[in-house]
Amino acid sequence: MPATHHPLATHLAERLRLTDENDSPLGTEDAAAFAEEFRTIYATMAEHEHRIDIVIASFASRFLPALVERYNSVPHVISPYATMMRALLDSGYFAKFMRGPWGSNLYRLQAERLAEVDVRGDTVNALDGMENAIVILVYLMVYSKHYHRNVMPPASETKTKLIPVLRSIQGIYARKLEKIHIPPGKIPSFDVRNMQAVFRNARDAELFLLDQLTIDKMLGAVGKMMPWVTCAGYDTGCWVKGKQKGRMSCGRCETQTYCSKEHQKLDWPVHKLSCFETVY
Incomplete structure (x- = not known):
């Protein structure tokens, strides 16, 4: 018998207001609280040897179109919908979604939003949110190459605006990391690993836009294997x-x-x- 849908998937959909079309979407101000709740769910399932991938699959199979619709309607780089999208990106369900027409505009939209980020403002300092925004962009770049017939690339003027934004983000996070001392042999903290991920993914995205990085090297082994x-x-x-x-x-x-x-x-x-x- 195939799987039965997981109740936590329904909870997450309700928390994101995806089950009722009349509910108003969550905003940027809700992003931190949802991210913390999702981390708690993830840690709790891991602690009890439950499989978070079952929750992800259950959610994606039913609620991914509604999630993307809400994501498109909230004009911010940082939102609870970005947090949930980040969790689904490397699943087979997201790949199936991108093979169809429904995700055709996602890459273009993400590039346009990031191109408008004020690198002098507080947005760049919102650690979790920026990590999600950049990694979503990088994954969508990978999908754009695998499913190029379905995925619309950003316009050339968007790329021109996006490259200096990515360079500025790299500079900001490089300076953050220079101030942190990690003793030899010690595993960096969660926040430090996030900073490293923001820097690395912003660098890879820039190189990809400049045609200096192939998809085999994007996201390491994940990029090489997808799909x-x-x-x-x-x-x-x-x-x-x-x-x-x-x-x-x-x-x-x-x-x-x-x-x-x-x-x-x-x-x-x-x-x-x-x-x-x-x-x-």
Whole structure:
């Protein structure tokens, strides 16, 4: 039997006001509270060995179109909808969404919003929000190459405005990091790792716009594998691009692919926990 939808997915959708079209969207002022709640849910599930990916799959299969619609309607780089979008980006459900027409304008919209960021203002100092904004841009760049027929690129004038913004953000976070001493062998704190991620992703986005970085190097191994990953992590090298001929998708969710019926059958005990029919 396929999976039953997770109640936490419904809770998150209700928290984001996605279940009632008449509800007004949340704003920038709600971003920090939602991010903290989501982190708490994530940590609690990990502590009890529950799988957060089941919650993500359950949410994405039903609420992703509504989430993107709300994300598009809130004209801010930082919002609760960006926090939730960040959590879904590398799921097979988001990849399926981007293969269709529904996400065609996301990359262009994200680039336009970031191009208007006031790098002298407080927006850049909102750590969680800026990390989400930049990583969403980088993921959408990767999708734009994989699904270039569906994804609209930013206009040339947007790219021209965006590059100096990305450089300024790199400068701001480089100066933040220079002031922090991390003893040898010690793992950096969550906030420091976020700062490092903002700097790294802003740099990669700039290089990508300048045609100086390939998608194989964007987001490290994630960028190299998207969307070729198959067999749910079986250590067979199945995700390698050259072995994708004849790959087959799960007929129900269409988000997990396999190189053979044998591997699909082997993976079913795990995959069935997060196998949901999508509404898109």
